[in-house]
Amino acid sequence: MFSIPEQFSNATKANFEAQFAIFSALTNKAFEGVEKFVDLNLTAAKASLEESSATTKQLLSAKDPQEFFSLASAQAQPNAEKTIAYGRHLASIASSTSAEFSKAAETQIAETNRKVISLVEEVSKNAPAGSENAVAMLKSAIGNANAGYEQFTRTAKQAAESIESNLTSAVSQFTAAGAKFAPKK
Numbered sequence: 207m208f209s210i211p212e213q214f215s216n217a218t219k220a221n222f223e224a225q226f227a228i229f230s231a232l233t234n235k236a237f238e239g240v241e242k243f244v245d246l247n248l249t250a251a252k253a254s255l256e257e258s259s260a261t262t263k264q265l266l267s268a269k270d271p272q273e274f275f276s277l278a279s280a281q282a283q284p285n286a287e288k289t290i291a292y293g294r295h296l297a298s299i300a301s302s303t304s305a306e307f308s309k310a311a312e313t314q315i316a317e318t319n320r321k322v323i324s325l326v327e328e329v330s331k332n333a334p335a336g337s338e339n340a341v342a343m344l345k346s347a348i349g350n351a352n353a354g355y356e357q358f359t360r361t362a363k364q365a366a367e368s369i370e371s372n373l374t375s376a377v378s379q380f381t382a383a384g385a386k387f388a389p390k391k
Contacts, residue, residue: 228314239303297373
């Protein structure tokens with residue numbers, strides 16, 4: 207049986223380890239998201255460079271101004287579609303990174319909560335007589351903190367879903383507007 211100071215010392219150590227685990231998990235998820243974003247931008251830049259080169263060659267081979275403008279306007283629709291596809295891919299990366307970030311945080315926080323509750327239960331078993339009120343207050347405080355965290359998590363999820371919905375709506379409106387004003391083939 208451990209004394210109460212030893213239990214708190216062990217709990218403090220476990221808490222620091224849990225915080226480090228949360229930090230590591232969240233950092234890894236953030237880097238994964240950045241890596242996907244950089245990869246998307248490198249791919250887009252490479253494709254854009256290749257397409258720009260081909261388009262420039264086409265435009266320079268035009269025999270008259272009418273053919274030049276015809277070739278240039280023919281590029282408008284594919285470019286708009288590529289921009290929309292890029293936006294959708296970017297939104298997908300942001301959404302999946304956010305979901306993974308939330309999941310990692312929730313997992314780590316749930317594990318930390320489990321350890322804290324376990325510690326409180328262990329301390330309450332070994333608490334001296336007459337400390338029942340203090341233990342009850344501690345359990346109540348932990349319960350209130352957990353309820354606050356759960357409310358915060360629900361609110362954050364709703365905000366993320368709202369942002370994702372608004373982004374999807376904006377991309378859809380842009381797509382519709384682009385299709386309306388795109389040159390007909």
